[in-house]
Amino acid sequence: MxxxxxxxxxxxxxxxxxxxxxxxxxxxxxxxxxxxxxxxxxxxxxxxxxxxxxxxxxxxxxxxxxxxxxxxxxxxxxxxxxxxxxxxxxxxxxxxxxxxxxxxxxxxxxxxxxxxxxxxxxxxxxxxxxxxxxxxxxxxxxxxxxxxxxxxxxxxxxxxxxxxxxxxxxxxxxxxxxxxxxxxxxxxxxxxxxxxxxxxxxxxxxxxxxxxxxxxxxxxxxxxxxxxxxVAEFLGESNLLPGDVLVRPEDVELSPPGTALPAGHEAVDGKIREVIYLGSGLRVEVELRDGTRLVARTATRLDPPPVADDPIVAHWSPRVRITIPSAHPSEQQ
Known part of the structure; x- marks a missing residue:
């Protein structure tokens, strides 16, 4: 067959x-x-x-x-x-x-x-x-x-x-x-x-x-x-950053201000706007200083637990950044 x-x-x-x-x-x-x-x-x-x-x-x-x-x-x-x-x-x-x-x-x-x-x-x-x-x-x-x-x-x-x-x-x-x-x-x-x-x-x-x-x-x-x-926006939640760069929410880590970050991580400061309990984890929405919204999906147990309006540092490894082509190539099949 x-x-x-x-x-x-x-x-x-x-x-x-x-x-x-x-x-x-x-x-x-x-x-x-x-x-x-x-x-x-x-x-x-x-x-x-x-x-x-x-x-x-x-x-x-x-x-x-x-x-x-x-x-x-x-x-x-x-x-x-x-x-x-x-x-x-x-x-x-x-x-x-x-x-x-x-x-x-x-x-x-x-x-x-x-x-x-x-x-x-x-x-x-x-x-x-x-x-x-x-x-x-x-x-x-x-x-x-x-x-x-x-x-x-x-x-x-x-x-x-x-x-x-x-x-x-x-x-x-x-x-x-x-x-x-x-x-x-x-x-x-x-x-x-x-x-x-x-x-x-x-x-x-x-x-x-x-x-x-x-x-x-x-x-x-x-x-x-x-x-x-x-394509990036249709499939899954996306954090679109300047320069046509995307970071998926599951790749975003959250740490309190003053915490030592892993070497090489890119970081932005913001405050927590919303925390949603998903059972398997948390969906945390962060507002950056310029008003941009960024979403992180992270483990349920965070210490301390995230609370709305708390200051927070969102960070990620540069290896997880996805560069989006300015114009998509001819479809490949």
Whole structure:
């Protein structure tokens, strides 16, 4: 099973509105590629072009080297998971998962075996006779996943599949989707607006803005080596310093005035404006003398504990400074 996806020069125009502008993207066989961006960035439009639900104005889409630009969705051999599940309410879990196999004329024992295997993969074998209305949101999403993988597609497309779930369940299913990806070896193309979700789950991320891909790379590439100010600000909290320099909050250390600092550290004086307890640590906002705000994320136990209006020294090693290019280079894929 392979599953390379090549988007070549794809544009989509609605009247005067440009949804996609000459997008080129290569998805490697077996990788977890995330299309990340804010609302209106073009990420879902791009996924729908690959799926066949949206016809591009120009450009082409290939899977394993075969041009599928004009093929209808049901002939593309691609699995699809939607945000709102799109399950048939009158069908049992078994019949929902069996539906794409019946469309492909799979019958009898083979159908039963493949449905059972898919349901076992998402740990829902015991609920095969229930209907969607009898399931929780997380269980319904697992049914949608089972239905998408039961016919063994070369590529699995997912459009904000966790967007309707609460935070705890969302995080649980993130881990389950990663497990599925590892076990199945299928190429995943995943759409989200959630930066933490993208950083957690992806092999590579394509960040879109205004219908264009502004950077492609591993999570570490985008977080630690942003190609532009936009990328730096979109992914995680950023302390942007003069000279297009960025320091991430987790790299900022805080010390009381007069404390001896590590050799070579850069330091600025300020006062604490706000302290937020996060459970795993503290988010401390510092106001510098010129009015600039700087954020530090640090361990919960600080001695003495930080208090609003206390004077403080924020400092960091010069090794953690990230220089942002004045203009991002041509997208590298």
């Amino acid at each position: 392979t599953g390379t996806v090549d988007v070549r020069g794809v544009s989509k125009v609605y009247g005067e509105a440009v949804a996609l502008a000459d997008v080129t993207l290569h998805v490697r066989a077996g990788e977890f590629m995330t299309l990340l961006g804010s609302s209106g960035s073009g990420k879902s439009t791009l996924l729908n072009v690959v799926a066949g639900f949206t016809e591009p104005t120009s450009g082409s889409v290939e899977v394993d080297g075969a041009d599928i630009t004009s093929a209808p969705p049901y002939k593309r051999d691609l699995g699809m998971v939607f945000q709102h599940y799109a399950l048939f309410p009158h069908m049992s879990v078994f019949e929902n998962v069996a539906f794409p196999l019946r469309r492909r004329r799979v019958r009898g024992g083979e159908l039963s075996e493949r449905v059972a295997a898919a349901l076992d993969t998402v740990e829902l074998g015991a609920l095969r006779d229930r209907r969607p209305g009898q399931l929780s949101g997380g269980q319904q999403q697992r049914v949608a996943l089972a239905r998408a993988i039961v016919f063994q597609p070369r590529v699995l497309l997912m459009d904000e599949p966790l967007g309707a779930l609460d935070k705890r369940l969302r995080e649980q299913l993130q881990l389950e989707i990663k497990r599925l990806h590892r076990e199945l070896g299928i190429t995943f193309v995943f759409v989200t607006h959630d930066q933490e979700e993208a950083l957690t789950m992806s092999d590579r991320i394509a960040l879109l803005r205004d219908g264009r891909v502004v950077q492609i790379g591993t999570p570490a590439d985008l977080y630690e080596r942003p190609a532009s100010r936009y």
